[in-house]
Structures are given as structure tokens and as C-alpha cells.
Amino acid sequence: MPKSDNINRIIDHKLFSEDDIHNMCVRLGKQLTQDYAGKKPLVVGALKGAIFFLTDLTRQMDVDEEMDFLDVSSYGNSMKSSGTVKLISDMATDVKGRDVLIVEDVVDTGLTLKFMKDLIGGRGAKSVKCCALLNKEVNRTVDVDVDYYGSKVGNEFVVGYGLDFMNYFRNIPYVGVLKPEIIKEFNNK
Numbered sequence: 001m002p003k004s005d006n007i008n009r010i011i012d013h014k015l016f017s018e019d020d021i022h023n024m025c026v027r028l029g030k031q032l033t034q035d036y037a038g039k040k041p042l043v044v045g046a047l048k049g050a051i052f053f054l055t056d057l058t059r060q061m062d063v064d065e066e067m068d069f070l071d072v073s074s075y076g077n078s079m080k081s082s083g084t085v086k087l088i089s090d091m092a093t094d095v096k097g098r099d100v101l102i103v104e105d106v107v108d109t110g111l112t113l114k115f116m117k118d119l120i121g122g123r124g125a126k127s128v129k130c131c132a133l134l135n136k137e138v139n140r141t142v143d144v145d146v147d148y149y150g151s152k153v154g155n156e157f158v159v160g161y162g163l164d165f166m167n168y169f170r171n172i173p174y175v176g177v178l179k180p181e182i183i184k185e186f187n188n189k
């Protein structure tokens with residue numbers, strides 16, 4: 001865990017504490033346990049942002065699940081979506097006939113989720129749903145359902161708990177907003 005004086009240098013304010021996140025995982029885990037009862041879902045984590053949420057969420061799900069990962073990227077080192085989603089690395093599992101649950105850290109414009117839902121749906125999955133920690137609905141540019149989410153979030157760039165800025169700060173244990181001077185500092189490097 002990063003030292004708190006280092007986090008204080010970086011984070012302007014906390015949006016969701018470790019307890020808030022834990023409570024979201026418990027609530028969502030219960031709901032998913034009910035909704036996937038008797039099924040053997042394939043949980044697909046969207047690398048890299050979803051790693052922490054996926055590990056906490058799945059441990060709250062009492063279902064026989066399988067796990068795989070898609071590495072997709074559309075932001076690179078920017079705070080704005082490039083508008084195109086790149087498939088960096090595909091998953092190995094055959095999704096044909098499977099109930100697939102995509103796990104995401106945040107759905108923002110919706111482009112990444114739509115890309116993954118279309119890809120998996122096009123390969124013949126029986127169902128494709130998404131559970132995201134955060135739903136930045138106000139910024140949506142495409143029509144895509146976020147079937148389950150921990151919380152809505154406003155139009156601000158968030159970091160921590162898997163969410164990055166220029167690939168940094170994923171290991172901050174909670175979700176917060178960066179100080180503007182840190183953004184400037186990193187952009188000038």
C-alpha cells in the first residue's frame with residue numbers, strides 16, 4: 001500500500017473509501033449470487049483497470065464461476081478517450097453459449113464496454129452483462145447497458161483501486177480525484 005503522505009500529496013479528495021468499496025462489493029456480490037444461481041458464468045475482467053474490483057467482487061459471489069481477461073485500451077496516457085478501442089490481448093476461453101459477466105472499473109463514454117459486449121455477443125455468448133464499480137453516465141456517448149454498478153460518479157477523472165492516470169496510481173486503495181498540480185507535473189515529464 002502506498003504511504004499515506006505520498007497519497008496526500010497526490011489526491012485532492014477521496015470519493016469512495018475502502019469501506020465504501022467493500023460495501024459495494026458485498027451488495028453487488030449478493031445480487032450476482034442470486035442472478036447467476038444455478039449458472040456457471042464466465043467472468044471477464046477488462047484489463048488493466050478492473051483487476052482490484054474483479055478480485056474483491058468475485059470473492060463475494062457464491063457461484064461456480066470461471067474467469068478470463070480481455071486487455072483493452074482506449075485512453076493510453078490521456079484523460080480523454082481516443083475514440084477507438086484497441087484489443088491488446090484476447091481471452092482464451094470460448095464464449096459460445098456462455099453467460100458472460102464483464103467486470104469493469106468505470107464505464108465512461110461507454111465505448112470500451114460496447115466494444116467488449118459486441119465482441120463477446122458476436123462470438124455467440126448466451127448472455128453478456130456488465131458489472132462496473134463506477135458508472136460515469138453523464139459522459140456517455142454510446143448507448144450501452146451497465147447492468148450492475150457500485151455507484152454513479154460525476155464528470156471528473158478518478159484514480160485509485162485500479163483506475164489510473166498515465167498508468168500510475170492504480171494501487172491507491174480507494175477512489176479519489178487527483179490534484180490539478182499533479183496532472184500538470186506528470187504532463188510536463
Ligand SMILES: O=P(O)(O)OC[C@H]1O[C@H](OP(=O)(O)OP(=O)(O)O)[C@H](O)[C@@H]1O
Pocket residue numbers: 046047048049050072073074075076081104105106107108109110111112113164
Ligand atoms: O467508457 P470508456 O470511455 O471507454 O472508458 C472506460 C474504460 O477506460 C479505462 O480503460 P483504459 O483504456 O484507460 O485502459 P486500462 O483499463 O488499461 O487503464 C477504464 O478502465 C475502462 O476500461
Ligand code: HPA
Pocket residue numbers: 075106108156157158159163164165
Ligand atoms: O475517470 C477515469 N479515471 C481513470 N480512467 C478512466 N477511464 C475512463 N474514465 C476514467
Ligand SMILES: [Mg+2]
Pocket residue numbers: 046047048049050072105112
Ligand atoms: Mg480499462
